[in-house]
Amino acid sequence: MTRTRLTAQERHVQLVAAALQAFAQGGYAGTTTDQVARIAGVSQPYVVRLFGSKQELFLATLRYAGDRIEAKWRAAAADDPTLERLGAAYEDLLAERELLVVLLHGYAAAGDPVIGDAVRDCYGRLYWVVRELTGADPDQTRGFFAMGMLITVLGSMRVLGPDPVPLPPWATELLSAFPGD
Amino acid sequence: MTRTRLTAQERHVQLVAAALQAFAQGGYAGTTTDQVARIAGVSQPYVVRLFGSKQELFLATLRYAGDRIEAKWRAAAADDPTLERLGAAYEDLLAERELLVVLLHGYAAAGDPVIGDAVRDCYGRLYWVVRELTGADPDQTRGFFAMGMLITVLGSMRVLGPDPVPLPPWATELLSAFPGD
DNA sequence: CTTAGTTGTTATCGACTGATAACTAAGCAC
């Protein structure tokens, strides 16, 4: 079987997808470029060369996650430009938990100046998108993002989303009146 | 100068404090036992031997952070057993950002089964404490934790708490109507 | 003083990891 050669651009896309899986699982420091390479089926040095460094790959992955969330929200707003609709769209994203978890890793790792800048940019972008799409005032928007962070954390803890752990009592109670379920 | 010898118990306490600083900065995988040892002024192998493994040290640090938050809330509730009061107490904890950030690292790293169990236990404990102290219903409690997660993430991003980064416009707007400021 | 328990250190190792360099081969233009 002859390997199919991809363009550098196609390989970039494929590697970011692989990195999303890997980084969501292990975080920035806890993931090796070799793990990403194996998922994508290429050699480890090639990953490093395509992105320049592991950090650049992580930043690209954060940007990708932000892009996906923005796109999801824009699609939802085209249907109904309300916070409720966007909230439902965000809950849908739990189906691809890696998207949210990799950003959570980014927030936690914001102590690193480079990652901090990237993650603040991402958050700010999403903030303006929500305001632009829904016209919600800052107070409502803050409440929206608060619930979003709770969903994100619960998703990361496997209490929400696919393949949840056996739910402890506190979790079932906390989620009992959850709009989306 | 002769080194002061501490009891193993005192050393444990001191090392958890050091680990809190270090793990908050770099996360679980991104922090070395040597960094923790240097902060505490002991040798790296001694840290490992006292806790058995790096993972045990991290778990001890998570428990400590949970304990501190619980204690803060109990003290606040003795003053006034309302969600508002506990929320103000939580914002006060931003002064010790490491406490919140190390837990955030824990949530993000919940993909590891051992850390996941620990972090779910911690979250559940805090959930019951809030309900017990304030008598709030699940719906109100969920809103409380949602705002708590937003505060935690913004604190980790250095947008809230001590030594903030120069605030981008989205951040000032998001915080404009913030109760605590 | 001596013996024993506890606190701590230095020495060392095997495994791992990101990165670099040198090399190979596929596709495309002419």
Place this chain on the structure above:
DNA sequence: GTGCTTAGTTATCAGTCGATAACAACTAAG
């Protein structure tokens, strides 16, 4: 088909890290 560009590999390394083992030093009891 020949030569150039681009995609991808193997080989290798210097640095790092958690862990283990062996040893040293302080303290207290009898």
